[in-house]
Amino acid sequence: MTDTTSNGTMLSADGTPLKVSLARALRRQKIRALMLIAPLLIFVLVTFIVPIASMLFRSVENDIVSNTLPETVQTLAGWDHASGEAPDEAVYEAMYFDMFKAAEAKEHTKLGTRLNYENTGTSSLFRKSGRGLSKIGKTWQKPIESAAKPLKDGETWFAMMSGSGSNAVLEERRVLWQNLTGDPFKGEVGITLSDDMVAMLPKTAAAYADWAIFEALEEEKDISKRDPWEAVYTALGLDLMSQETQAAVASYSGTGAEELRAVIAALDTLPEADFKGAFIDMEDGWADPDVWRTILTYSPAYTSGYFLNAVDMKKSLDGFEARPENQQIYMTLFKRTIWMSIIITTSCILLGYPVAWLLANLPLRSANVLMILVLLPFWTSLLVRTSAWKVLLQDQGVINELLVWLGFVADANRLALMHNQTGTIIAMTHILLPFMILPLYSVMKTIPPTYLRAAKSLGATNWTAFWRVYFPQSVPGIGAGSILVFILAIGYYITPEIVGGTEGIFISNRIAYHISSSLNWGLAAALGSILLAVVLVLYWLYDRIVGIDNVKLGG
Amino acid sequence: MANTASQKAFVEFERVQKSYDGENLVVKDLNLSMPKGEFLTMLGPSGSGKTTCLMMLAGFETATHGEILLDGQPINNIPPHKRGIGMVFQNYALFPHMTVAENLSFPLEVRKFGKSEREAKIKRALDMVQMGAFGGRRPAQLSGGQQQRIALARALVFEPELVLMDEPLGALDKQLREHMQFEITRLAHDLGITTVYVTHDQTEALTMSDRVAVFDDGRIQQLAPPDQLYEEPENSFVAQFIGENNTLEGVVKSLSGDKCEVQLDGGEVIDAKPVNVKAVGDRTRVSIRPERVEINKDRLQPGAHTLKAEVLEFIYMGDIFRTRLRVAGNDEFVVKTRNAPDQVRLTPGTQIEIGWLPSDCRALDA
Ligand SMILES: Nc1ncnc2c1ncn2[C@@H]1O[C@H](COP(=O)(O)OP(=O)(O)O)[C@@H](O)[C@H]1O
Numbered sequence: 001m002t003d004t005t006s007n008g009t010m011l012s013a014d015g016t017p018l019k020v021s022l023a024r025a026l027r028r029q030k031i032r033a034l035m036l037i038a039p040l041l042i043f044v045l046v047t048f049i050v051p052i053a054s055m056l057f058r059s060v061e062n063d064i065v066s067n068t069l070p071e072t073v074q075t076l077a078g079w080d081h082a083s084g085e086a087p088d089e090a091v092y093e094a095m096y097f098d099m100f101k102a103a104e105a106k107e108h109t110k111l112g113t114r115l116n117y118e119n120t121g122t123s124s125l126f127r128k129s130g131r132g133l134s135k136i137g138k139t140w141q142k143p144i145e146s147a148a149k150p151l152k153d154g155e156t157w158f159a160m161m162s163g164s165g166s167n168a169v170l171e172e173r174r175v176l177w178q179n180l181t182g183d184p185f186k187g188e189v190g191i192t193l194s195d196d197m198v199a200m201l202p203k204t205a206a207a208y209a210d211w212a213i214f215e216a217l218e219e220e221k222d223i224s225k226r227d228p229w230e231a232v233y234t235a236l237g238l239d240l241m242s243q244e245t246q247a248a249v250a251s252y253s254g255t256g257a258e259e260l261r262a263v264i265a266a267l268d269t270l271p272e273a274d275f276k277g278a279f280i281d282m283e284d285g286w287a288d289p290d291v292w293r294t295i296l297t298y299s300p301a302y303t304s305g306y307f308l309n310a311v312d313m314k315k316s317l318d319g320f321e322a323r324p325e326n327q328q329i330y331m332t333l334f335k336r337t338i339w340m341s342i343i344i345t346t347s348c349i350l351l352g353y354p355v356a357w358l359l360a361n362l363p364l365r366s367a368n369v370l371m372i373l374v375l376l377p378f379w380t381s382l383l384v385r386t387s388a389w390k391v392l393l394q395d396q397g398v399i400n401e402l403l404v405w406l407g408f409v410a411d412a413n414r415l416a417l418m419h420n421q422t423g424t425i426i427a428m429t430h431i432l433l434p435f436m437i438l439p440l441y442s443v444m445k446t447i448p449p450t451y452l453r454a455a456k457s458l459g460a461t462n463w464t465a466f467w468r469v470y471f472p473q474s475v476p477g478i479g480a481g482s483i484l485v486f487i488l489a490i491g492y493y494i495t496p497e498i499v500g501g502t503e504g505i506f507i508s509n510r511i512a513y514h515i516s517s518s519l520n521w522g523l524a525a526a527l528g529s530i531l532l533a534v535v536l537v538l539y540w541l542y543d544r545i546v547g548i549d550n551v552k553l554g555g
Numbered sequence: 556m557a558n559t560a561s562q563k564a565f566v567e568f569e570r571v572q573k574s575y576d577g578e579n580l581v582v583k584d585l586n587l588s589m590p591k592g593e594f595l596t597m598l599g600p601s602g603s604g605k606t607t608c609l610m611m612l613a614g615f616e617t618a619t620h621g622e623i624l625l626d627g628q629p630i631n632n633i634p635p636h637k638r639g640i641g642m643v644f645q646n647y648a649l650f651p652h653m654t655v656a657e658n659l660s661f662p663l664e665v666r667k668f669g670k671s672e673r674e675a676k677i678k679r680a681l682d683m684v685q686m687g688a689f690g691g692r693r694p695a696q697l698s699g700g701q702q703q704r705i706a707l708a709r710a711l712v713f714e715p716e717l718v719l720m721d722e723p724l725g726a727l728d729k730q731l732r733e734h735m736q737f738e739i740t741r742l743a744h745d746l747g748i749t750t751v752y753v754t755h756d757q758t759e760a761l762t763m764s765d766r767v768a769v770f771d772d773g774r775i776q777q778l779a780p781p782d783q784l785y786e787e788p789e790n791s792f793v794a795q796f797i798g799e800n801n802t803l804e805g806v807v808k809s810l811s812g813d814k815c816e817v818q819l820d821g822g823e824v825i826d827a828k829p830v831n832v833k834a835v836g837d838r839t840r841v842s843i844r845p846e847r848v849e850i851n852k853d854r855l856q857p858g859a860h861t862l863k864a865e866v867l868e869f870i871y872m873g874d875i876f877r878t879r880l881r882v883a884g885n886d887e888f889v890v891k892t893r894n895a896p897d898q899v900r901l902t903p904g905t906q907i908e909i910g911w912l913p914s915d916c917r918a919l920d921a
């Protein structure tokens with residue numbers, strides 16, 4: 001029931017263009033199909049793609065520096081890193097306040113660990129300094145408190161700082177806390193900062209807000225009754241040292257005016273504003289421009305540093321440079337992983353091809369027995385199989401004992417079959433063999449025996465018939481098996497770990513190390529991403545050279 | 556091409572037996588002798604051992620017992636690729652990863668022909684099957700009939716003296732099959748090739764062959780030219796298998812030279828030509844071809860034998876009428892009559908009298 005309009009488009013029975021109604025019908029079909037696979041799709045998305053994506057994201061993510069030391073990073077931007085000298089006082093002052101907060105929230109050691117990946121020693125520097133910060137704070141708190149006794153008391157502070165205002169500073173500082181800890185820091189802090197105070201004592205207001213938020217929301221205390229921490233006194237001391245503030249305080253008459261004037265009167269009892277000196281006194285390391293260079297290098301929220309590390313390079317402020325010879329391990333490992341995977345794939349082809357051929361050509365009963373033998377390894381734990389290889393391959397193992405007993409090798413020069421590449425290759429070839437045999441078998445099963453007969457009837461010898469007629473038709477099976485084995489091999493972990501020693505380990509072992517021991521997830525993620533990229537590139541090459549249509553897992 | 560004893564045998568089976576499992580004989584005592592240039596068809600139901608015979612000749616199976624001779628030489632110990640026998644397989648077995656030209660080139664390459672010689676031969680073979688323009692295609696890009704032609708060309712391209720074909724037309728539709736039957740016979744005769752052709756289609760066997768070997772149960776039941784096979788079947792299997800056939804069962808009452816009397820199970824006694832009966836009292840099956848039965852009493856020839864019959868069914872088939880009758884208790888008695896202007900069309904239920912010549916009525920084994 002179609003009709004044609006004047007311009008030639010086909011119409012369906014109800015007058016809508018045929019194309020439109022076809023599209024509608026197809027869309028309905030597609031939606032139904034999509035709904036059918038929705039559970040799997042969601043499962044795959046949630047359990048597979050999301051974790052992988054977040055893992056890949058980790059390989060470039062680097063906001064820990066700017067989140068932990070937000071003000072330091074800002075101040076440090078003005079530092080001439082090529083001067084060869086440590087930054088000036090302002091940076092150290094910002095560092096003091098940033099670190100103080102981080103130390104209270106126990107976040108500073110995380111940053112230390114992170115920076116330690118790039119510059120060894122940073123971790124202990126941060127850890128030790130965390131403890132020294134309150135000492136610096138005390139040198140400010142003590143004289144202030146003795147100059148103005150009421151400032152010993154949290155209630156005085158609360159009365160002095162609260163008032164009317166927009167509370168913008170509080171909200172600003174709340175965001176900084178959120179960034180620093182990753183916690184929500186939601187809820188009422190219980191104070192409105194007086195706008196006058198914020199204008200008069202900006203550093204103090206910021207430090208007080210920091211403390212108030214932490215005290216109220218993390219420690220869940222009533223801030224009107226609690227004494228602020230040392231950094232607030234330090235901030236007050238710094239504020240009151242400026243001429244401008246002193247003038248403002250002189251004309252100020254609100255709560256605490258008296259105390260503030262008392263502190264100004266006793267300014268000479270306060271320490272000098274020399275945080276640089278204080279930091280260096282605390283730890284010599286802070287005088288080292290390298291530490292600051294590392295912080296600056298890694299201050300952006302995203303970094304190529306992990307990837308550079310993963311290819312034995314080092315990120316520096318002027319781009320990147322190769323790592324010293326003795327620290328280059330990853331490229332060697334990548335090359336070894338790929339090379340050994342190729343060897344393993346090749347041995348799987350050589351060993352698996354005849355077995356698959358037998359499987360496809362034996363009478364059903366014997367073929368079934370053989371198939372069970374091929375599948376048997378799948379029924380045993382991977383760990384058990386690998387351990388069995390350990391028993392076979394070790395110095396005093398079955399193979400060596402046998403060879404010595406037969407007199408093929410002298411007792412003194414037993415073959416080193418384990419804790420080297422040989423061990424990894426032997427064990428992994430065995431373990432991955434079924435993944436070669438099964439696709440090969442399923443392809444060979446579809447090659448009718450008449451082809452061989454036809455070839456022979458045409459005058460071909462057994463070998464020619466095999467090589468020119470049978471083999472080319474089994475190539476898709478070899479392709480499928482090789483892709484399978486190679487991709488499995490390139491990411492293999494347990495077997496190299498157990499029988500590989502240091503010579504026979506793969507890049508995955510290094511990835512596992514960074515995930516579970518050194519906790520350098522960013523580097524692990526970068527190594528993993530490179531591995532993924534290598535596989536994709538090889539896959540692409542394979543497609544270009546052999547053609548992915550030539551891969552068959554069965555008829 | 557007639558089979559005369561004076562012609563030297565080109566292919567010979569001598570008392571050949573074959574068993575796959577050591578328990579059952581698939582081929583039992585096969586004796587066959589073919590002169591050069593003959594087109595011989597092995598015809599028989601599925602499972603009768605035709606393919607097995609072909610495979611033994613090609614060298615893919617070994618005879619359990621007996622000797623196969625090719626041009627006077629025993630070939631049991633010659634491997635298949637040295638026998639120089641062309642072969643066409645049922646599913647064509649064209650190599651899917653090679654083009655048509657490469658498929659044809661294959662037997663020439665293994666025979667170490669030079670490039671120019673190969674190309675000339677390939678061209679000639681492709682032209683021979685009218686596929687000259689298809690050299691660059693892959694088998695998958697060809698239709699069934701085209702693949703068939705290529706398979707034929709490939710089997711012929713290296714100019715073998717003997718070609719074996721195992722149900723080569725089995726996968727084609729009727730029209731194409733008839734056309735190819737003609738082409739194959741023409742080629743075989745033009746090239747003077749000796750051909751062993753296997754089929755289970757009797758029309759194919761009759762139209763194509765110089766001689767037909769009817770197989771059943773691992774034995775040759777009859778080996779004869781098509782006309783003889785049809786008109787003078789030697790046993791009831793052949794009579795049943797070749798063409799349409801009416802059988803009436805009974806007992807031999809008397810037997811003398813080329814005449815015998817058979818008492819049918821219904822009681823009637825008829826005359827028949829004894830072909831495969833040994834003694835009086837033997838049970839026998841009498842065979843009469845449907846087109847040799849006359850239903851028009853006026854046209855009965857002198858000496859014809861008559862019987863009563865009841866019309867059960869009348870089928871109009873265009874060129875012929877097919878009438879099913881009940882004769883002597885047999886409900887499946889069929890008569891075929893030509894569609895001529897004066898021919899009667901019988902209505903079911905009519906009682907009529909039918910007749911035939913005793914010489915068309917063959918008493919065979921029971
Ligand atoms: N390779 C084989 N192994 C065992 N039995 C076989 C084999 N090939 C054929 N047969 C048996 O031999 C008999 C004859 O088979 P075949 O020669 O293929 O008959 P046809 O070609 O006349 O149909 C059949 O019963 C079949 O089951």
Ligand SMILES: [Mg+2]
Binds near residue numbers: 605606721
């Ligand atoms: Mg057959």
